[in-house]
Amino acid sequence: LRYSTAGESHGKTLLALVDGFPAGVEIETDAIDADLKLRQGGYGRGGRQRIETDKVEILTGIWKGISLGSPIALQVINKDYKLERLEDLPRPRPGHGDLTGAIKFLGPVRGILERASARETTVRVAAGGLAKLLLKQFGITAFGYVSELGGVKINSQEGNLEQLHKLRGDSIIYSLNPDQDAEIKQLIDATGKSGDTLGGIVEVRVDGVPFGLGTHAQWDRKLDGRLAQAVMAVQAIKGVEIGLGFEAARRPGSQVHDPIHFDPEHRDQPHLGYTRPTNNAGGLEAGMTNGQPIIIRAAKKPISTLAKPLDSINLDTKEKQGASYERSDVCAVSAAAIIVENVVAFEIATALVEKFGGDSLQEMKARYDLFQQMARER
Template sequence: MLRYLTAGESHGRALTALVEGLPAGVPLTEDYINSQLARRQGGYGRGDRMKIEKDRVSITAGVRGGLSTGGPVSLVIENRDWANWSEVMSPGDDARLDERVVTKPRPGHADLGGALKYGHTDIRNILERASARETAARVAAGTAGRALAEQFGIRIFGHVTVIGSIEISEIPGDTEEIFQRAAQSELLCADSATEAKMKQEIDRCRDDGDSLGGIFEIIVTGLPPGLGSHVQYDRRLDGRLAQAVMSIQAIKGVEFGIGFRAGRLTGSQVHDELFYSHSDGFRRNTNRAGGLEGGITNGEPLVLRAVMKPIPTLYKPLRSVDMHTKEPYEASIERSDVCAVPAAVVVGEAVVCFEIARSIAEKFGGDSLAEMKRNYDAYVNYVKRV
């Protein structure tokens, strides 16, 4: 099974991702992963932490000569801010536990629930791990999945459609055009006129000490039919993708295809009709299902959207209660973004990449990329002949 784990704290020494099950022979380099880490740190509306950290990965195991070996891949991203936190965050008994103590939980964060669950009196033990800083490790791990998926002609890309009250006015119909336009945008928005309005909205919120959320869309092309399965709930690819995206900090909803609009339409307006020709095989003229039916890819582009709530750390803090004194206070402030939706797009791409890679590994098996490609080619030829 292809899987990964992450470890590390926001102000700890480093973030670590361990990827297990990547087949041998997959091209993977530090520069390739770093390009995705740089995308995660970009975007209009980011906070001061992005000026401190310039994320760079070190591959410490599982890759030799630019190719995966089949063993676990270890990825380490050092925190440059560690120098300022080494005494407070030290794992040894010399840690300065009396410094930078947090007792005022921030509304919208894991602070209060986490402190109660784990019995901590210093909320720092929760916020350091719950922080979205952890997503840098997920981007590194997801990029390993992207490296595998790309070997099968699969492309994964996301773009922003909504920031606050501003919604994209026109999405180009051609997927390649969406990719190219979004890649040139600070907000990963494919419509430049809408992007300008989004930036104005972000500036207004920054001046008010407030924050903004939004909606982004991820598109996956080149998928063969048959990834995922209908036979058990935890093998349905739509369920696995939804869980992966929902696990990203601040994500509050996920939909596929026309998503929630389907509940307002009739069946004849929702379902994609099937056609067949000897030259093209089975096809659909619409893609309202978003490339998935019954938890299985159907050969159409996979289309997924997610909504991100506004960042809960505000520079005009909301009201809270001190956990120790029970007195009312304004919530604690840690460094924060005004809007992190473009970063969430990159993280969303990463977790989608990994779930797609997992489904490829499950369907086509193999301990090496060459073996998987043989199995893939045989399957694609079979599908064409049906």
């Protein structure tokens, strides 16, 4: 299972081509559209989101609402299509790819900024949304939320998945503590007024994951490495952690590694009864899933388009000038929670297809059940 995308921020359309998606999966777009809507939201988003109403259209690969096993092309049309009329922006924004892109491709800044823009994450979310339809068939769920914003740590509340969805739905920034919204809203408002932007940290948990996705055997097939790449490759992400992450380096081994217990009452769970009192490994040991929830965190830098611009150089005249500004978001950390959730879901679905065969859902389910049975007897 793999995908690639095409499209410019202000071009006609955005496309994702998903290849290797199994046959026999019921495809309904409501859940994908719900994620697209969430991606557009969160307090602090800019004017563009008032123009767009992102909706996915599935152009190929399904028949009567069921996947065929052939490539699936997903489209989200840009309402704000105006690329042909747009001029160049010759004053590169520090933090964006503007300067490097213009030099690398020996061309206009417009040629790089249109594709480097986080607008492209629209169709990454659509591809991840499609992957989630497959994961759902195996009881696997991915869920992302904001755990820190502009340096303010959120005291995430706990609960079952339904309760967590409710908390995130109630929070204007998609955190798990709506009680802290007022404080964060104030911070975003004040930052916006001063012409600045804010970053933050998002966390994704994946529940219902069986043992053995990924492999220890080869570096480029280790699932922790693949997840890290998928998440790091999201626009503006500068750090990725799994489980305890960097904190693991600060503790002795006895306070890092998760003891192994056995509870015969729960052999029907994805963990097959092998319970762990802690999950510091974040569901991954030696590049393989260990039956525990996957926990992955990402650090998003503040958006680099600043209303009060930093120093830059006009590439045409080489004069010192402020960086270009048309419009921007003050904060898109909430959107990142949804984007990271979806790119993680896609990688998990890819690993699932690799382990259980990818021609049809029917075959995958039979092999999944057989593996669970054999693993219980191990």
